[in-house]
Amino acid sequence: MSGGSKSATDGSNSDVEEASVVSPCVAICVLDTDDICIGCHRSGDEIRQWMLLDNTERRAVIKKAHNRSKVGNPFA
Numbered sequence: 001m002s003g004g005s006k007s008a009t010d011g012s013n014s015d016v017e018e019a020s021v022v023s024p025c026v027a028i029c030v031l032d033t034d035d036i037c038i039g040c041h042r043s044g045d046e047i048r049q050w051m052l053l054d055n056t057e058r059r060a061v062i063k064k065a066h067n068r069s070k071v072g073n074p075f076a
Helices: 044-052 055-070
Strands: none
Touching: 044 055
16 A cells, blocks of 8 residues: 555554444343342443443443353353
């Protein structure tokens, strides 16, 4: 390629927008006594803030929720 432009396949083109990280909601929306959803394992605050988070923050929430899902789960 000429002119120093980057291809979309090398991950360095700033003109290509990254798709939004999808909500982990599984439509079992019940908060337990610790304010954690029994369906997606996010906290009430994480659920409320989801639409305001960028993708990096969303991935961090999903990782925390995944770790929470393993606590006390004999099948995890």
